[in-house]
Amino acid sequence: MSYRIPMGPYHPALEEPYKLELVCDGETVQDAKLNIGFNFRGIEQLAETRNFIQIVALMERVCGICSNTHTLSICQAVEQIAEITPPPRALYIRVIMAELERLHSHVLWAGVAGKLIGFKTMFMTCFAVREQIMNVLQTISGNRVNYAMNRVGGVNRDIDDPAMILAMIGELEKDMVKTVIPVFTTSHSALSRCTGVGVLSEEKARSLGVVGPTARASGLPQDLRRAAPYAAYEEMDFNVPVEHSGDVKARLVVRALEILESCSILRQALSKLPAGEIFTGDESEMEIPEGRGFSRVEAPRGEVIYSVTWGEDTDTPSRVHVRTPTYINMPAVRWMVRGARLADTPLIQASIDPCYSCTDR
Amino acid sequence: MNATTALLRMLVFPGILFAAPAAWFFLWIERKAMAALQQRIGPPFMQPFFDFVKLMGKQVPPREGLGGFLMKLWPVLAVAASAGAVGLLPVIPRSGGFPGDLVLLLSLLELPSMFIIAAGFSSRSLWGELGSSREAILSVSYNVVFLMAIIGIAASQHTFSLQALAQSQGSPLRWLGVLAILICLPAKLHMNPFSVTNAEQEIYAGPMTEYTGHELALWELAHGMEWVAATGLVATLIAPPLANPWMAGALFVVLSVAVVLVLTIVAAATARLTIDDSVRFFWRCALAFAVLGVSSVLLMRIKL
Amino acid sequence: MNILRLLxxxxxxxxxxxxxxxxxxxxxxxxxxxxxxxxxxTGCGVCAYRCSSRGISFRSSRTAYTWAYDPGQCTYCGRCVDGCEAHAITQEAAPPPLYYKRDELNLAHTTQRPLPPPKKKPEAAPATGEAK
Amino acid sequence: MTTLETIPSELAVTTSWESKGGSQWLASDALEVRKMAEVMMAHQGRLLTITATQLPEDGGMTLDYHWDLDGTLLTFAFVVENNQVASIFDLCEAADWIEREIHEHYGIEVTGREYEPLLLRAGDKMGVNLHEEED
Incomplete structure (x- = not known):
């Protein structure tokens, strides 16, 4: 029996609209075709009508989960053009926000993965754990999702109470090490769904240019925080976890280890947090000169690249180009699902932690 | 058992009039227990009933021809079959029964899953077809274990009457059979880890995808009654014989709820297996229980 | 057995x-x-300049200025608050209430520009006077 | 000499890298798209993205190919001629979606590859993101 199964654009396993057309032989997937663009909002074009203050708030809306990554990227790109260096305290706060965001994104992903293999208890547990991080983010920034922390030249809000974050990290680490990771790695039914599923070989990963945890699970040790440090990452001491089996379990393990690494980075950043200003320059007098700036940031899902061109004598950019991690990771799904069971495809497509609002922009 | 008492049992107790509220109650217990295991509040007590009423009030899209007729027919038949299964349960001792009612109970328990398969195919939806073929494969596999367990129990007590089984004492073979039935129940009730038929993340609602309104409400009711009948069967098999009918009835309910809780804990603690893993599991189970069952029967024969 | 302990x-x-x-x-x-x-x-209008979502609009004439706010468009980013040097704009420390009618929470406020004191801007005073 | 320094000569380009805006730039009339892709793939470079920019006042389009070489951001700048550019999809799989998007958003013909049906949106209008000419 040969089926052509449309998965999406509205499907319970996908949080966002996109379409995966599966050609199946019984319950085995032969090939897949991807359609995106259901979420296109024209943000790149809209950005050309916004000044350097507004564009930060606009870019925050590219993605709901990694909103901080996008504000950080646009601010860094504009800072490149205007040749502004934020004060050290601002750089540290940026690291802290980026790592908090990575934590909540990875824990959320673990929950979604649990849901996709029908493990609702794991889903609920992960979301309960994530709530601690969300509370901290809300206390720091005033909002759970769009933090509005970054501005050109620094950050908007200070971190007044590092002890609260440290307490949360302790709790989180305990939950991860004592509950989430052991359950995932000892539950027979969960393991049978992850091991050897959706394999992406190192060779294929290299040629597709995949980024982030997807690449690191396929044996490519790439991490921008290490290779091209931004903000204050140069002063942080951390490992880049790499797995070589390239299956869903490897991606799970990489993310689990990254959660622990993020906790360690947060501890270092909070203990070394330098005193001083949190931003430079007066926004009302700042002017962005003509020029071209790039910024690359390691988002929870992988590398984000911003290419910003600022025109002459104007307060709006003439071109903003955004490439998000899902955009480069998603074509890999086609190779991962070939030969997989139909029941595994939701998990496989989710294992790259796809984000379509980013991809469509 | 004459015609009047049979009719009363079917329609009043423990038949439809009792079975429908019991079904909602059991659905609520399952949902509430699941919520408690996941740090949630869970639904209010009347929620399954409200769900039913709400679904009853919804419009059903007109479906023409034989397919439409069949789609209306299957949920009604499913409710009838599971209500009949509940009606056969010997809740109160010496309330009647007939030789061989265990066989009827088994077939009535089996019918809803047949109707689900038929419903999935007659809905002509891709997801329905996928779900139905999964259900068909799964029911073939678990029924081997299920029937072997029941036949083993019946053979060990030399009777196919539920009443007699409820009155007799337990034996090792019987406990083995109860264990086998408990392993099959998640698959029968579409619970984790064998919830492949209605795996919403993969194939939406499976056979139920095209259903809505009162037809879906009837499916939900049938599902609840399956809960009552299946857990009731286990309760009948493990309950010690009691003379006082009130005590016996209370014990029956307590044991049924306990079975629901056990199944809920299993469902909360597991992820969903894929269809081929589920089938492999049941065939391994079948092999293990077959070896155990045959050897214990042989041992008993030798002892006798 | 970790899962049972968790449960x-x-x-x-x-x-x-x-x-x-x-x-x-x-x-x-x-x-x-x-x-x-x-x-x-002070009627400087910086908040409208900083608002990315066009939730704040600011219309100004020589005699009056109108500040208008549409929560339906607001993204609660707080850039207007950060940029207001007079601290005339603040944010409530609570999630917005539920509302059922469009534009129910909209605000608009028109302020008449005060007549400039003559000693500070003597050349501007006759202009305002003529307009009236 | 490091790999970075040898790349211009491998590409038969006389100009050398220019550091600007956080990236190393290489722009020359002698640059060829496919040659660049071959050399970069041989050095295990990773294609990040291609930025298409429409120049003001009908100045045509530019394409900037961004590569990652061990953490260094390299940019090769090209001016689009005759509204078409050679595809590098067969040399570098990562270019697949990027080239399709540029084709659909900016109407640039990417030669030497087949297009699957539209990636990003329904309809057959190409160049949906081009600026309209203002009168």
Missing amino acids: LNNFLGGSITTRFPNRPPADKGFRGLVRYDPQIC
Whole structure:
């Protein structure tokens, strides 16, 4: 029996609209075709009508989960053009926000993965754990999702109470090490769904240019925080976890280890947090000169690249180009699902932690 | 058992009039227990009933021809079959029964899953077809274990009457059979880890995808009654014989709820297996229980 | 067996969810609805310049200026608050209330520009006078 | 000499890298798209993205190919001629979606590859993101 199964654009396993057309032989997937663009909002074009203050708030809306990554990227790109260096305290706060965001994104992903293999208890547990991080983010920034922390030249809000974050990290680490990771790695039914599923070989990963945890699970040790440090990452001491089996379990393990690494980075950043200003320059007098700036940031899902061109004598950019991690990771799904069971495809497509609002922009 | 008492049992107790509220109650217990295991509040007590009423009030899209007729027919038949299964349960001792009612109970328990398969195919939806073929494969596999367990129990007590089984004492073979039935129940009730038929993340609602309104409400009711009948069967098999009918009835309910809780804990603690893993599991189970069952029967024969 | 311990802890720990009307309390730095104090406002219009979502509009003439706010467009980013040097704009520390009619929470405030004191800008005073 | 320094000569380009805006730039009339892709793939470079920019006042389009080489951001700048550019999809799989998007958003013909049906949106209008000419 040969089926052509449309998965999406509205499907319970996908949080966002996109379409995966599966050609199946019984319950085995032969090939897949991807359609995106259901979420296109024209943000790149809209950005050309916004000044350097507004564009930060606009870019925050590219993605709901990694909103901080996008504000950080646009601010860094504009800072490149205007040749502004934020004060050290601002750089540290940026690291802290980026790592908090990575934590909540990875824990959320673990929950979604649990849901996709029908493990609702794991889903609920992960979301309960994530709530601690969300509370901290809300206390720091005033909002759970769009933090509005970054501005050109620094950050908007200070971190007044590092002890609260440290307490949360302790709790989180305990939950991860004592509950989430052991359950995932000892539950027979969960393991049978992850091991050897959706394999992406190192060779294929290299040629597709995949980024982030997807690449690191396929044996490519790439991490921008290490290779091209931004903000204050140069002063942080951390490992880049790499797995070589390239299956869903490897991606799970990489993310689990990254959660622990993020906790360690947060501890270092909070203990070394330098005193001083949190931003430079007066926004009302700042002017962005003509020029071209790039910024690359390691988002929870992988590398984000911003290419910003600022025109002459104007307060709006003439071109903003955004490439998000899902955009480069998603074509890999086609190779991962070939030969997989139909029941595994939701998990496989989710294992790259796809984000379509980013991809469509 | 004459015609009047049979009719009363079917329609009043423990038949439809009792079975429908019991079904909602059991659905609520399952949902509430699941919520408690996941740090949630869970639904209010009347929620399954409200769900039913709400679904009853919804419009059903007109479906023409034989397919439409069949789609209306299957949920009604499913409710009838599971209500009949509940009606056969010997809740109160010496309330009647007939030789061989265990066989009827088994077939009535089996019918809803047949109707689900038929419903999935007659809905002509891709997801329905996928779900139905999964259900068909799964029911073939678990029924081997299920029937072997029941036949083993019946053979060990030399009777196919539920009443007699409820009155007799337990034996090792019987406990083995109860264990086998408990392993099959998640698959029968579409619970984790064998919830492949209605795996919403993969194939939406499976056979139920095209259903809505009162037809879906009837499916939900049938599902609840399956809960009552299946857990009731286990309760009948493990309950010690009691003379006082009130005590016996209370014990029956307590044991049924306990079975629901056990199944809920299993469902909360597991992820969903894929269809081929589920089938492999049941065939391994079948092999293990077959070896155990045959050897214990042989041992008993030798002892006798 | 880790999962069973988790289930037991969950069961003993009680629920962490709440029924619908209840909301967890917001932090004191929460970014909610924008509030405007016309007494303090100097009418510079920077808030509208900084607003990415066009939630704040500012219309100005020589005699009056109008500050208008549409929460339906607001993204609660707080850039207007950060940029207001007179601190005439603040944010409520609570999530916005539910509302059922479009534009129900909209605000608009028109302030008459005061006549400039003659000693500060003597050349501007006759101009305003003529307009009136 | 490091790999970075040898790349211009491998590409038969006389100009050398220019550091600007956080990236190393290489722009020359002698640059060829496919040659660049071959050399970069041989050095295990990773294609990040291609930025298409429409120049003001009908100045045509530019394409900037961004590569990652061990953490260094390299940019090769090209001016689009005759509204078409050679595809590098067969040399570098990562270019697949990027080239399709540029084709659909900016109407640039990417030669030497087949297009699957539209990636990003329904309809057959190409160049949906081009600026309209203002009168």
